[in-house]
Amino acid sequence: MIHMAGVSKIYASGLVALDDISIAIEKGDFVFLVGPSGAGKSTFVKLLFREELPTSGTIYVNGRDVAGLEPSEVPYLRRGLGIVFQDFRLLPNKTVYENVAFAMEVIEAPRREIQKRVNHVLDLVGLRHKARTYPAHLSGGEQQRVAIARAIVNNPAVVIADEPTGNLDPDTSWEIMKIFERINKNGTTMVMATHDKMVVDGMKKRVIAIEQGRIVRDQEGGQYGYEN
Amino acid sequence: MRIRTFEYFVREALSSLRHNGLMSIASVSTVALSLLILGMFLIMVLNLNHMASALESQVQISVYLQDNLGDRDMREVGTRITKIPGVVQVTFVDKDEALTRFKQRLGEQQGLLAVLGDTNPLPNAFEVKVDKPESVKPVAQAVAQLKGVENARFGQEIIEQLFTLTRLIRLIGLALIIFLALAALFIIANTIRITVFARRKEIGIMKYVGATDAFIRWPFVIEGMILGSAGSLIAVFLLVEAYTVLTEQIYQKLVFLPLIPKYPFLNYISILLVVAGTIIGALGSTISLRRFMKV
Ligand SMILES: Nc1ncnc2c1ncn2[C@@H]1O[C@H](COP(=O)(O)OP(=O)(O)OP(=O)(O)O)[C@@H](O)[C@H]1O
Ligand SMILES: [Mg+2]
Numbered sequence: 275m276i277h278m279a280g281v282s283k284i285y286a287s288g289l290v291a292l293d294d295i296s297i298a299i300e301k302g303d304f305v306f307l308v309g310p311s312g313a314g315k316s317t318f319v320k321l322l323f324r325e326e327l328p329t330s331g332t333i334y335v336n337g338r339d340v341a342g343l344e345p346s347e348v349p350y351l352r353r354g355l356g357i358v359f360q361d362f363r364l365l366p367n368k369t370v371y372e373n374v375a376f377a378m379e380v381i382e383a384p385r386r387e388i389q390k391r392v393n394h395v396l397d398l399v400g401l402r403h404k405a406r407t408y409p410a411h412l413s414g415g416e417q418q419r420v421a422i423a424r425a426i427v428n429n430p431a432v433v434i435a436d437e438p439t440g441n442l443d444p445d446t447s448w449e450i451m452k453i454f455e456r457i458n459k460n461g462t463t464m465v466m467a468t469h470d471k472m473v474v475d476g477m478k479k480r481v482i483a484i485e486q487g488r489i490v491r492d493q494e495g496g497q498y499g500y501e502n
Numbered sequence: 503m504r505i506r507t508f509e510y511f512v513r514e515a516l517s518s519l520r521h522n523g524l525m526s527i528a529s530v531s532t533v534a535l536s537l538l539i540l541g542m543f544l545i546m547v548l549n550l551n552h553m554a555s556a557l558e559s560q561v562q563i564s565v566y567l568q569d570n571l572g573d574r575d576m577r578e579v580g581t582r583i584t585k586i587p588g589v590v591q592v593t594f595v596d597k598d599e600a601l602t603r604f605k606q607r608l609g610e611q612q613g614l615l616a617v618l619g620d621t622n623p624l625p626n627a628f629e630v631k632v633d634k635p636e637s638v639k640p641v642a643q644a645v646a647q648l649k650g651v652e653n654a655r656f657g658q659e660i661i662e663q664l665f666t667l668t669r670l671i672r673l674i675g676l677a678l679i680i681f682l683a684l685a686a687l688f689i690i691a692n693t694i695r696i697t698v699f700a701r702r703k704e705i706g707i708m709k710y711v712g713a714t715d716a717f718i719r720w721p722f723v724i725e726g727m728i729l730g731s732a733g734s735l736i737a738v739f740l741l742v743e744a745y746t747v748l749t750e751q752i753y754q755k756l757v758f759l760p761l762i763p764k765y766p767f768l769n770y771i772s773i774l775l776v777v778a779g780t781i782i783g784a785l786g787s788t789i790s791l792r793r794f795m796k797v
Contacts, residue, residue: 323710346715353712365704380713382507428711 275301275432275463276322281331283317283487291317293487295331299465301431304458306474307467308498309484315467318484319436322465323355324348336431353381356425356462358435362417364409364424370396371405374424381428395423399453415446419453426457433457435466439473447473474498507717514721515728518697526729529686529693533733533782534740536682537775541741543675544771547668549762554664556760561657563642565628568652576626579650583630586644588637593629600624625652683782690729690786691793694722698790722787730783731776738772 276299283292291314299305307315320326321333324340333340336354343351364373371392378388396402399419409417418438425433433454439447451473458464468474474481474497481496482489491499519526565583567576576594583592595603601622605612632641638656645654698705708718745768749761 349709349712349714351712352710355712357710363703363707363710365707376707377711379507379510380708380711380717382504382717385506424711 275299275303275336276465277332277334278321279332281321281328281333283314283321283326284329290487292321292328292484295484295487295489297482297489297492299463301463302458302461304455304464304477304479305466306477306479306481306496306498307465307484308469308474308481308500309490310500311469313484314487315484316436317487319434319465319467322432322434323352323357349381353428354431356422356428356430356433358418358421358425358433358438360437360440362409362414362421362441364417364420366409369406369408370401370412370420373409373420374427377424377427383428391427391429392423395427398426398456399423413446415442415449418442418446418450422450422453422457426462430462432463432465435464435468437468437470438466439468439470444472448476451477471498471500511720511724515725518701518721518725519728521700522693522697525693525696529689529729530733530736532689533686533730533779534736536679536686536782537734537737537779538740539682540675540679540778541737541771541775543671543679544774545741545745547672547675548767550664550668550671552762553760554668557657557660557664561638563630563632563638563645563654563656565630565645565654566625566652567627568650569625571626571650575650579648580628582648583628583645586641588632588634588641589630590633591631595627595629597622597624597626600627630654683778686730686733686782687786687789690726690783691790693729694726694787694790695793697722697725719788719791722791723784726783726785726787726790727780728783730779730781730786732779733783734776734779737779738775741771741775742768 276297278295278297281292281295282290284290295318307318309315317326321328322335322340324343328341331341335351338347338351338354340351365376368376374392374395375388378391383391393402393405396405399422401416401419401423404412404416409420412420418441422433422438425435435454438454439450442450447470454464454466455477464479478495480494481491481499483491483499565579567579571579580592580594583589601624604624605615608614630641630645632638642654642656645651705718742764745764749764752761
């Protein structure tokens with residue numbers, strides 16, 4: 275599903291964010307990326323959806339050579355991915371329903387399909403009853419659930435999340451993780467960068483620890499391993 | 503492209519036009535002004551051309567005869583001219599009549615002729631009318647070859663001056679049009695840049711969920727096209743009104759000035775301007791998207 279070989283990322287400033295990373299994440303895996311601030315977790319995640327290009331090495335995601343893609347092929351890579359951010363990134367002038375539908379509209383899905391899928395994923399995140407609400411009238415946890423609904427509405431093979439619970443309290447974080455777990459149970463691969471010790475320790479999934487751009491630990495059912 | 507997608511593009515374009523209120527109005531006005539001036543020059547140049555060819559069809563040829571010809575010779579020349587193909591009318595103007603006419607034309611300044619005393623420097627002449635404007639030149643040339651003819655002239659100078667004027671106006675117009683088109687392009691590009699900036703969050707999300715660049719660009723291009731065509735419609739409206747008033751006035755007061763009739767002339771001008779405005783709009787947004795949004 276995700277294969278990296280000898281991947282390095284050196285930013286224009288000369289900073290080495292990732293240093294010779296090789297890793298395989300298979301279909302249905304649930305992976306936490308952990309590590310200190312500035313370790314390179316966000317950089318790792320950005321390479322997967324080609325927000326950044328690696329300086330060297332090869333990356334395969336869903337069978338695509340990510341670094342070798344033409345710019346015009348990037349949208350098709352991203353259609354196979356669901357991306358969730360710490361700051362939700364909802365559109366304030368669209369309702370919950372419209373925010374989720376937007377992800378299908380921009381890839382020109384048929385209207386009937388959009389209705390069916392949007393209602394389905396809103397059910398999945400437990401927000402069908404808030405479909406007509408605007409993001410400003412939602413709690414942080416609810417907003418993140420909308421963002422997750424949007425990320426999965428196009429049935430991606432991989433969901434990539436960068437600190438999705440970073441702005442949420444523990445209970446709400448746990449709700450979000452339950453949703454991710456359900457998505458993962460349906461066969462979707464999960465890659466999540468996080469600082470959330472409680473979440474990592476509670477979920478008992480595969481943990482990849484990065485420090486100074488190198489993988490220092492890769493463990494099934496692992497612990498967070500740092501003090502908060 | 504699906505119809506629904508197209509609807510989506512138009513909806514997005516309209517909503518950002520509304521969002522940009524003042525900037526939209528400024529763009530539309532600039533385009534309108536540019537195209538108005540473009541249209542004015544176009545109408546002016548075409549009308550001058552029209553006048554030039556109208557005048558050309560009215561010109562006659564003046565055939566000046568050599569001084570030493572007797573009456574018989576002059577009549578002989580007259581007959582020969584009549585036989586040239588294209589000639590419809592030949593009138594004899596003797597030198598005394600020519601002088602009288604010249605004096606009339608000078609009006610108050612007749613005194614100038616006092617230096618001539620009793621001599622008359624003007625030659626005997628024929629005035630020749632032809633069937634169609636294209637005949638003027640060949641007939642004049644044929645006449646000039648005839649024995650006893652000093653030379654044959656036609657209103658070539660006036661027509662050429664008119665054409666020179668047209669060329670000049672065309673040149674000035676072209677420079678002005680290029681300048682104004684660039685101004686219109688610039689302000690549309692700027693408006694779209696503001697729209698892009700206002701929507702950068704939306705654009706970011708579109709990219710993350712896998713919208714193609716073309717899909718992201720279309721609403722902006724449509725917005726530019728709407729700005730451009732709205733401006734051109736205003737210009738067209740003003741031009742049509744102005745030309746209508748102008749032709750009415752001129753037909754009343756200056757009957758001899760041959761303006762091009764409104765229909766279908768203005769239709770062509772209008773279509774041209776609307777197409778130009780729309781292209782300027784589309785181009786403006788494309789430039790803006792290239793420069794300010796790497797999508
Ligand atoms: N665009 C950039 N240009 C230059 N340096 C960058 C850029 N983005 C990140 N970096 C640097 O690369 C290193 C890794 O950053 P990254 O964001 O991947 O860390 P992280 O593990 O996600 O940290 P955090 O836990 O704080 O989010 C950091 O030192 C950061 O300053
Ligand atoms: Mg980070």
